[in-house]
Amino acid sequence: MHLEESRGRSKVFGTLGVVLFLAATVGCASTKKYPLQGEIVSKNVATNEITVKHGDIPGFMPAMAMPYHVQDPAVVQELQPGDKIAAEGFVNKDTKEYWLEDVRITDESGRSQAKTPVAPHMLIPGERVPNMSFVNQDGRTIHLSDFAGKALLVTFIYTRCPMPNFCPRLSSQFAKIHDELKKNPADYSKTHLLTISFDPKYDSPPILRKYGLAYLDDDANGFSQWDFASTNPTDMAHIAQAFGLQYQEEDNQISHTMNIVLIAPDGTVAKLWSTDWTWTELMESMQHTLHSSGQSSEIHGQALYGYLCASCHEFVNPDLRKEPPKLHGLFLAKNLPSGAPATDEQVHHTIIAGLRTMPAFNQLVTDTDADDIVRYLHRLN
Amino acid sequence: MVRWGELMAGSFLLLSLMACSPSEKLTNTEIQGQWLYDDHCAECHEKPHPELRKQPPNLHGLFLAKALPSGTPATDEQVSKTIIEGRGTMPAFDKRLREADARQLVAYLHKLK
Numbered sequence: 001m002h003l004e005e006s007r008g009r010s011k012v013f014g015t016l017g018v019v020l021f022l023a024a025t026v027g028c029a030s031t032k033k034y035p036l037q038g039e040i041v042s043k044n045v046a047t048n049e050i051t052v053k054h055g056d057i058p059g060f061m062p063a064m065a066m067p068y069h070v071q072d073p074a075v076v077q078e079l080q081p082g083d084k085i086a087a088e089g090f091v092n093k094d095t096k097e098y099w100l101e102d103v104r105i106t107d108e109s110g111r112s113q114a115k116t117p118v119a120p121h122m123l124i125p126g127e128r129v130p131n132m133s134f135v136n137q138d139g140r141t142i143h144l145s146d147f148a149g150k151a152l153l154v155t156f157i158y159t160r161c162p163m164p165n166f167c168p169r170l171s172s173q174f175a176k177i178h179d180e181l182k183k184n185p186a187d188y189s190k191t192h193l194l195t196i197s198f199d200p201k202y203d204s205p206p207i208l209r210k211y212g213l214a215y216l217d218d219d220a221n222g223f224s225q226w227d228f229a230s231t232n233p234t235d236m237a238h239i240a241q242a243f244g245l246q247y248q249e250e251d252n253q254i255s256h257t258m259n260i261v262l263i264a265p266d267g268t269v270a271k272l273w274s275t276d277w278t279w280t281e282l283m284e285s286m287q288h289t290l291h292s293s294g295q296s297s298e299i300h301g302q303a304l305y306g307y308l309c310a311s312c313h314e315f316v317n318p319d320l321r322k323e324p325p326k327l328h329g330l331f332l333a334k335n336l337p338s339g340a341p342a343t344d345e346q347v348h349h350t351i352i353a354g355l356r357t358m359p360a361f362n363q364l365v366t367d368t369d370a371d372d373i374v375r376y377l378h379r380l381n
Numbered sequence: 382m383v384r385w386g387e388l389m390a391g392s393f394l395l396l397s398l399m400a401c402s403p404s405e406k407l408t409n410t411e412i413q414g415q416w417l418y419d420d421h422c423a424e425c426h427e428k429p430h431p432e433l434r435k436q437p438p439n440l441h442g443l444f445l446a447k448a449l450p451s452g453t454p455a456t457d458e459q460v461s462k463t464i465i466e467g468r469g470t471m472p473a474f475d476k477r478l479r480e481a482d483a484r485q486l487v488a489y490l491h492k493l494k
Binding site: 059095096159160161162163164165167168169171172173175176202214215252253 | 419420421423424425427428430432433434437467469470472473474475476477
């Protein structure tokens with residue numbers, strides 16, 4: 001938000017010409033004030049912004065969670081997520097800019113229970129992303145594991161979003177990234193964009209397809225590197241938790257936060273963004289994580305291991321009949337846990353066909369994928 | 382300096398008053414439409430959005446041209462349809478506005494010049 005402009009009203013009215021122009025084009029030029037009550041979702045001390053979840057404020061803002069600029073930095077320091085606040089919301093009807101003044105804490109008892117952006121269940125950079133599946137614009141099921149080995153940039157939208165600084169901005173800026181990546185075929189083939197709708201009831205595959213085409217200038221080939229997808233509400237709630245996304249349907253629209261996640265080629269979180277980003281920063285981060293990754297088949301195998309193997313082989317699950325063995329140092333022993341010789345072929349076969357209580361993965365991985373997992377297992381000691 | 386400031390303030394007040402009392406009186410339907418326009422359309426259509434893929438067109442004088450910015454004929458039906466179903470990067474407003482709202486909006490858009 002460029003609050004400097006809106007605050008410099010005296011500057012705007014500096015010449016009669018501008019006054020004439022304003023009066024003639026917009027009618028009653030003024031800043032309007034609206035009382036606002038809400039709850040702090042998060043804050044950004046660097047930009048002096050607080051994200052406030054509030055009800056409908058007629059003439060000012062529909063019910064939603066929304067970042068606002070606050071004039072006094074000391075106020076932002078003091079506020080904590082979960083605080084209930086009262087404030088004056090201002091909107092400049094000419095520039096359409098808005099900000100908060102006179103922010104007062106009315107109730108700080110919610111502080112300890114508030115979900116902060118670093119809640120334990122939320123993924124942090126460096127952490128492995130669990131596999132997730134979605135249905136895309138073609139009605140096809142896709143998995144995060146399909147993008148193993150690539151730099152994957154993920155964001156969350158709903159197609160009906162009318163706030164130009166939210167979903168339309170996200171999709172427009174993703175489109176810009178897509179345009180740029182396309183100019184470099186080597187990078188293009190190793191990157192992927194994923195736009196996930198948190199409104200699966202409305203955003204069916206045909207709606208997502210139409211939406212995607214509008215941002216791909218009607219070129220359906222772009223879907224090969226940019227998927228528009230959704231999943232069922234239960235899974236979506238878990239996915240939102242993992243990435244710190246908050247959304248809530250109210251009066252036929254959805255209040256939501258802005259979240260962007262970059263997943264590195266090895267399947268870990270590389271970086272997370274909320275309100276403060278530019279498309280060049282996102283794209284450069286994608287290129288950086290891509291070019292700083294090691295040998296690609298091994299990294300590909302590492303990501304597949306993280307998505308497909310780690311959830312059973314790295315965690316103890318007492319409900320299982322047989323505990324899946326640890327795979328660290330698998331090839332250091334002569335024999336596999338099953339007793340079969342520890343060869344690449346044997347491990348490859350087990351991945352594809354399964355073994356006893358381990359399911360077959362032939363639907364999720366190709367032979368090349370299995371080879372890459374084997375390659376990574378040699379390194380996992 | 383002071384006189385110049387007073388003159389400015391006076392001119393501004395006068396112009397504001399003029400702007401606040403339009404010569405052409407709006408009907409109730411058009412006033413309803415104006416409210417809807419301010420709430421649902423102005424945010425995108427009245428202000429440049431350099432970060433958007435496509436710039437939402439200015440809607441002043443929409444019905445003065447033969448064709449809409451999309452190239453389709455500038456009819457009430459076409460504009461209503463666009464409001465309800467969306468078009469290109471413009472989102473659908475079907476969950477937020479009803480047919481009657483779209484009619485009021487169209488009535489106001491005829492007056493918005």
